Each structure stands twice: as structure tokens, then as C-alpha cells.
Amino acid sequence: MLDFLRFLDQQLVLALNQEHTPLLDALLLAASxxxxxxxxxxxxxxxxxxxYGASCWRLLLPLALSVATTNWLASDLIKPWVNRPRPCQAPDLLPLLHLPVGCSASASFLSTHTADxxxxxxxxxxVLPRASWRLHLVWWSWALVLATSRVYLGQHYPSDVLAGAALGLLVALGGRGLRRPLLARLLPATRVKQQEPAGARSS
Known part of the structure; x- marks a missing residue:
């Protein structure tokens, strides 16, 4: 089973990478x-x-901490532990790959770009649960484009980007339970609004 999954990973990398064109190179290099x-x-x-008004800059703290946590888990813990070679480091794949960015020297599993x-x-x-569904769609579509670019460029296997996405979701979801107390502490005006009695405005 594991051999089949490795074979599938390799074939998907080759299939996507061999569709390269100058335009796709430029677009997916930018996305990556x-x-x-x-x-x-x-x-x-x-x-x-x-x-959140002028206090919105305070939200940089949870954003930065969340991404830093993901980056640390991916780059400093998981990658050295798994130590999986990248597609562009595999002797049997290297001659078949188009590598517009060369080959990174770090390990492949998992994709830190995708996770972050x-x-x-x-x-x-x-943080913005009431944002329009179109904006959410654009955000998640862009994350998908970036994940695809890592495979297209020969830097990661599909399983690497899937694992990176899973780690990113876990870290983001881990903060959801802290959402209300965290926002109340960072944005006192938000806390006052949430605790305001229903009839307070009519007085």
C-alpha cells in the first residue's frame, strides 16, 4: 500500500510538472x-x-503567533524528523523534472509554504467570520493555487502539501476556542459591545 502511494505521489508530480509553459512558470513562481x-x-x-476600526492592528499578534507556530512545527520539528527527500532530490525523478527555481536543500515533508x-x-x-463568502472563496482558492505551485515546481509531493494544509488547519482551529477571550483582551471596545445589555441602546 505504501509503495502504491509513493508511486502515485511521483506520478502526480510528473504529470503536473510536465504541463509547464512559460506563462504557468511565471504565475506559479509568483504564487510560490x-x-x-x-x-x-x-x-x-x-x-x-x-x-475593528483603528484597533485592527492588534490582530497582527494572533496572526503572527499562529503562523510562527505553524512554521516552527513544520520546519523545526516535522521536516527534520521525517527527513523525506524532495522530488527534485530523487535521482529517478530529477532528469524528468522541469525546475525553474532549482531545488531546495531542505526536506520535503511537509510543505511549510502551504501550512503557513x-x-x-x-x-x-x-477573525472575520462575517466576511463575504466570495472573499473566503478567494482566500482558500489562493491557498490551493500556492499548494499546487509547490508540486508544479517539483519542490513537493502532493502528500506534502496535503499534510501542510492539515497542519495549517489544525493550528488555525486550535485558536478558535480562544477567539472570544483573545479578541476581548486585544480589542476592549469589542468586549464592551458584546457585554452590552440588549436594551441598553434604548435608554
Whole structure:
């Protein structure tokens, strides 16, 4: 069973990588950049300002802590422990791969790029639960594009990005239980609004 899954992982990498074109190279290189966080944060800013006003900058703390936790788990714990070679490090795959960014020297499992972005999107989703479904769709679609780019570029197997997405979701979901007390502590005005009696405004 494990041999079949490894074979499937390899075939999926080859199938996606061999569809390369100059346009796809340019688009997926951009999606794979660390700057890929930029569009997600820029799209979130109007909603953060609308919901939290001038205090919205305080939400950088849970965002940064969540992504830092994911990055630490992925890069410092899981990758060294599993120590799986990347597709571009596999002697039988290397001659068949198109590698516009070369090959990273770090381990493959799991995809830190994917884990970090999924954590960011997940935390934004619970910080802005009333954001439009279209915005949520754009965020999650962009995370999917980034995950796909890691396989397309020959840097990860599909199982690496799936595991990265799972880790990102777990970290983001782990913070959901802290959402109300955390926001109340970071944004006192939000706490006052939540605790205001139903008839208070009519007085």
C-alpha cells in the first residue's frame, strides 16, 4: 500500500510538472513566493478596518503567533524528523523534472509554504467570520493555487502539501476556542459591545 502511494505521489508530480509553459512558470513562481501572503492580507484589510476600526492592528499578534507556530512545527520539528527527500532530490525523478527555481536543500515533508498560508487564511476566517463568502472563496482558492505551485515546481509531493494544509488547519482551529477571550483582551471596545445589555441602546 505504501509503495502504491509513493508511486502515485511521483506520478502526480510528473504529470503536473510536465504541463509547464512559460506563462504557468511565471504565475506559479509568483504564487510560490513568500510574498504570496500579500494579496490575502490586502484583501483582509478593509474587513478588519470595518469590523475593528483603528484597533485592527492588534490582530497582527494572533496572526503572527499562529503562523510562527505553524512554521516552527513544520520546519523545526516535522521536516527534520521525517527527513523525506524532495522530488527534485530523487535521482529517478530529477532528469524528468522541469525546475525553474532549482531545488531546495531542505526536506520535503511537509510543505511549510502551504501550512503557513493555510494557517493565515484559517485565522483570518475566524477573525472575520462575517466576511463575504466570495472573499473566503478567494482566500482558500489562493491557498490551493500556492499548494499546487509547490508540486508544479517539483519542490513537493502532493502528500506534502496535503499534510501542510492539515497542519495549517489544525493550528488555525486550535485558536478558535480562544477567539472570544483573545479578541476581548486585544480589542476592549469589542468586549464592551458584546457585554452590552440588549436594551441598553434604548435608554
Amino acid at each position: 513566493s513568500r510574498l504570496a501572503w500579500g494579496p490575502v492580507l490586502l484583501l483582509a484589510l478593509p474587513g478588519l478596518w470595518r469590523h 498560508l493555510v494557517t493565515l487564511v484559517g485565522v483570518l476566517s475566524w
